[in-house]
Amino acid sequence: MRAFAVREQAPIEAAPLVREARALPSPGAGEVLVRVTACGICRTDLHVVEGDLPLVTVPLVPGHQIVGTVERVGTMRGGRPRFRAGARIGAAWLRATCGACAYCASGRENLCERARFTGWHADGGFADYAVVPEAFAYALPDTLGDAEAAPLLCAGIIGYRALRLSGVAGDARGGRGTGGRLGIYGFGSSASVTIQVARARGSDVFVCTREPSHRELARALGASWVGATTDAMPEPVDGAIIFAPAGELVPIALRSLARGGTLALAGIHMSRIPPLEYADLFNEKRIVTVTANTRADGEELLAEAARIPIRPAVTTFPLEEANGALLALKRGAFAGSGVLLP
Numbered sequence: 362m363r364a365f366a367v368r369e370q371a372p373i374e375a376a377p378l379v380r381e382a383r384a385l386p387s388p389g390a391g392e393v394l395v396r397v398t399a400c401g402i403c404r405t406d407l408h409v410v411e412g413d414l415p416l417v418t419v420p421l422v423p424g425h426q427i428v429g430t431v432e433r434v435g436t437m438r439g440g441r442p443r444f445r446a447g448a449r450i451g452a453a454w455l456r457a458t459c460g461a462c463a464y465c466a467s468g469r470e471n472l473c474e475r476a477r478f479t480g481w482h483a484d485g486g487f488a489d490y491a492v493v494p495e496a497f498a499y500a501l502p503d504t505l506g507d508a509e510a511a512p513l514l515c516a517g518i519i520g521y522r523a524l525r526l527s528g529v530a531g532d533a534r535g536g537r538g539t540g541g542r543l544g545i546y547g548f549g550s551s552a553s554v555t556i557q558v559a560r561a562r563g564s565d566v567f568v569c570t571r572e573p574s575h576r577e578l579a580r581a582l583g584a585s586w587v588g589a590t591t592d593a594m595p596e597p598v599d600g601a602i603i604f605a606p607a608g609e610l611v612p613i614a615l616r617s618l619a620r621g622g623t624l625a626l627a628g629i630h631m632s633r634i635p636p637l638e639y640a641d642l643f644n645e646k647r648i649v650t651v652t653a654n655t656r657a658d659g660e661e662l663l664a665e666a667a668r669i670p671i672r673p674a675v676t677t678f679p680l681e682e683a684n685g686a687l688l689a690l691k692r693g694a695f696a697g698s699g700v701l702l703p
């Protein structure tokens with residue numbers, strides 16, 4: 362099978378993903394072998410390939426928004442397998458947790474110190490096949506095609522968690538929330554899914570982003586105001602999310618918040634945050650980071666996505682263009698979500 366792997370991190374312009382011919386991997390106990398039909402690309406893949414995040418496995422096949430068909434089921438640890446051969450499933454960033462620590466025991470498995478991640482600790486979906494632990498895989502709604510479903514698996518789930526942590530639209534588990542005003546900074550894949558959830562819950566959304574094509578998509582998806590990165594939002598927002606990995610946006614976003622508002626930082630990596638003025642944080646404003654996801658986040662997002670229904674704006678690339686696709690992501694060359702098709 363084909364796999365695109367990184368052995369040495371380098372700027373994506375240097376094409377650090379190398380095409381390898383590999384034997385088909387074998388699913389172990391509790392795992393399934395998946396024939397990949399689509400794999401979303403994410404800024405985290407770029408961080409892993411370029412060196413913003415350390416390379417913890419070498420060589421590594423990135424990709425953690427995997428849609429595919431179960432080809433073979435490994436031996437199960439007792440009981441029946443969750444998925445049979447032929448089932449369409451999705452695999453996301455969270456790959457394994459210890460299941461025993463205080464975080465795992467209290468519904469916060471995203472904070473498990475022994476968590477492992479797809480496309481970081483283990484090979485991901487920039488390949489024809491991938492091995493996936495079935496306990497961390499998702500059944501996918503039939504309403505979405507393979508390429509459309511892929512961006513939900515990280516961009517969607519992380520944005521969904523960020524939206525909840527921002528406090529806007531409450532904790533609407535499926536129902537309509539209370540509305541409220543949401544500010545979004547950076548309008549890539551995750552933001553383009555999140556705005557659809559927020560709009561479906563009746564929220565007003567303001568978007569600040571650099572790329573004109575991203576501003577256009579934000580407008581098309583229902584943003585009631587769109588501006589450049591550092592423009593002041595027209596009214597204070599109840600909560601805001603920074604999706605861009607740009608620390609300099611933190612004080613700007615804090616100033617856009619209404620009193621008591623929360624700023625959620627949705628990236629896994631962010632450039633240095635400048636010193637904050639206490640006045641920008643005063644009035645009980647909060648900053649919270651979004652760290653991975655729980656399986657419950659994934660199940661809830663997929664159910665709500667099917668109901669709304671969410672339609673990710675997808676740009677597809679052949680698997681062979683893995684480097685080019687990540688370069689296009691880095692340059693903001695497409696709006697919405699990028700997806701590799703083997």
Ligand SMILES: [Zn+2]
Pocket residue numbers: 458459460461462463464465470473474475476
């Ligand atoms: Zn744990």
Ligand SMILES: [Zn+2]
Pocket residue numbers: 403404405406425454515516
């Ligand atoms: Zn991701």
